[in-house]
Amino acid sequence: MMTAIDAVRSVHHRIFGSLERVADAWLLGLLARFAFAAVLWMYFLNSAQTKVGDGLFGFxxxxxxxxxxxxxxxxxxxxxxxxxxxxxxxxxxxxxxxYAEFILPLLIVIGLFSRLAALGMIGFIAVQTFVDITVHQIGAEAVGTIFDRLPDAVIADQRLLWVVPLAVVVLKGPGLLSVDVILGRRRDNTASAMHARA
Structure with a gap:
């Protein structure tokens, strides 16, 4: 006989199992790219613009x-x-x-070579963090620590949160609305058409 706990577990598994099956292939990567675009794209673009000249040729x-x-x-x-x-x-x-600071975020936002671009951005953030700590010698209060009671350290807390959506893109892909998916479909359609002719 099914107990109340078993019934709740069964309903829980049906609801969330269905959500996972429906959203797994397309939603996580899309949400991760959206979060990156909304929070970090302008940050990296503005930072990159401080490193080049003005105007088209200044780039x-x-x-x-x-x-x-x-x-x-x-x-x-x-x-x-x-x-x-x-x-x-x-x-x-x-x-x-x-140029990585210009190109990698753009590739992530549009979803082109997404996994490689996200992996590159994780490396970029690691190098940026190393330079901030060792070269620019930011103070310990800005570095902070993880697993403390303060969630606002510029390095330990923020940079960890920066890396999470990028890790999702690396592991799950860019999501449905991406150039990678569009190009993949076009390639699959071309391959199917060639196979049908053979």
Missing amino acids: FSIQPGAYYQIAYPAVEAANGDIGAVPFFPWGLMVVLGT
């Missing part, structure tokens, strides 16, 4: 501020002379970091 000109933000130890070793900073590895890091 192709890395500004000195980018070196101070990304490669401060090398700028300091060159006595503030950006021209004296060696391209390998420092200049390359500045160029790659600057």
Whole structure:
């Protein structure tokens, strides 16, 4: 005989099992990308814009501020002379970091190469965090700790929350409304049409 607890469990499993089956393939990635776009896209875009010049052609000109933000130890070793900073590895890091900050968030938002872009952003955030702590030497109160009673540390708490939607995209994919899914359907339709002709 079914007890009340068994009945509640059965109803719970039916309701949430159905929701999971319906939403699993398309909703989680879409919500994760939406959260990233709503909370972080403008942050990274504004940060990237501080590293390049103004206007269309300014986009192709890395500004000195980018070196101070990304490669401060090398700028300091060159006595503030950006021209004296060696391209390998420092200049390359500045160029790659600057354009990654433009390109990776855009790829995540539109859902193109989503899993690789999200993985790249996780790496970018890890490097950004390392630079903030070691190079810019932000204080312990800004670093904070996880599992404490304060949920607002700039590094430990915020950056962990930044990584969660990106991890969802890496593990679950971009969701239904994405360029990856559209291109995948087009490829599948082309393959089906070619198979039907054979």
